[in-house]
Amino acid sequence: MSVHVLYFDLIGALVDPAALTPCYVDSLARMLRARFGGSAARWHSAVRGVFADWDSYYADLNLSGDDGIADMWEGMYRVMRGCFRLADMPEPDQPSLTALSRSLPGDAAAACDSLLPDALDALNQLGAKGIRRGVTTYLTADHARGMLRGGDALALIDAPILTPETVERFERDPTYFEIAALRAGVKPGSCLLVSARTDVLDSARAAGLRAARRM
Incomplete structure (x- = not known):
């Protein structure tokens, strides 16, 4: 056949993945700064911190379970919220943060040829x-x-x-x-x-x- x-x-x-990660981290930090202000160093440190502690944002979620897709969205929301918290920046409201967590990863990835x-x-x-x-x-x-x-x-x-x-x-x-x-x-x-x-x-x-x- x-x-x-x-x-x-x-x-x-x-x-x-080795080429993607540093470019993606830089791109995501730059986009967050462009939209929400703050210092470049603060956003870069926050995004790097989230990536370094990635598993903790999903620790109690079961992506393979019956609610795996809902848990995936929840994990993405937590990751985006973590960026704001580690950057010590005011968080958008929940609907805005949810939308951002779903759209910004694609925008950041599009800036990288990996x-x-x-x-x-x-x-x-x-x-x-x-x-x-x-x-x-x-x-x-x-x-x-x-x-x-x-x-x-x-x-x-x-x-x-x-x-x-x-x-x-x-x-x-x-x-x-x-x-x-x-x-x-x-x-x-x-x-x-x-x-x-x-x-x-x-x-x-x-x-x-x-x-x-x-x-």
């Missing part, structure tokens, strides 16, 4: 062969699209961008990848997943997809 759709695990297969060096060539070569290109990620859709825009890759994605809120589950288990094939409109065996993560590769294979490790 031929491969008709190739899904990239966004972080690790298309985006280099694609792996061979990513654009790979996407173009697949397109030339008629293989559709999709993305799977634990990030939100806006955040994922921002990363792809930052690397001038969004226009090359012509298969689904699968995110927790679009699939309605955070855990990338076999059911998730069954949905991936359905969303692409092909049989699982016609989908190939490329990822650097063993657990994600195993789930894809359990759903009948082909899977290849990104080295």
Whole structure:
């Protein structure tokens, strides 16, 4: 059976996390300062502090549970609120802070070209062969699209961008990848997943997809 759709695990297969993190931290801090004032040093210190203590913002949340998507949004809200608190800046009201927590990550990511060096060539070569290109990620859709825009890759994605809120589950288990094939409109065996993560590769294979490790 031929491969008709190739899904990239966004972080690790298309985006280099080592290149992304420092740029994203800087971009997020600059955008917060531009909107809310304060010193650049204070915002940069706050954002770095949030990233250093990231797990604590999600410690009591169960992203794999029945309320995983709600918990994901709650975690994002806490992260954004943490930036204001560590910067010692007045917080916006809850609706405004909620909206900011969902929109600003994508805006900040769009300011960063963090694609792996061979990513654009790979996407173009697949397109030339008629293989559709999709993305799977634990990030939100806006955040994922921002990363792809930052690397001038969004226009090359012509298969689904699968995110927790679009699939309605955070855990990338076999059911998730069954949905991936359905969303692409092909049989699982016609989908190939490329990822650097063993657990994600195993789930894809359990759903009948082909899977290849990104080295």
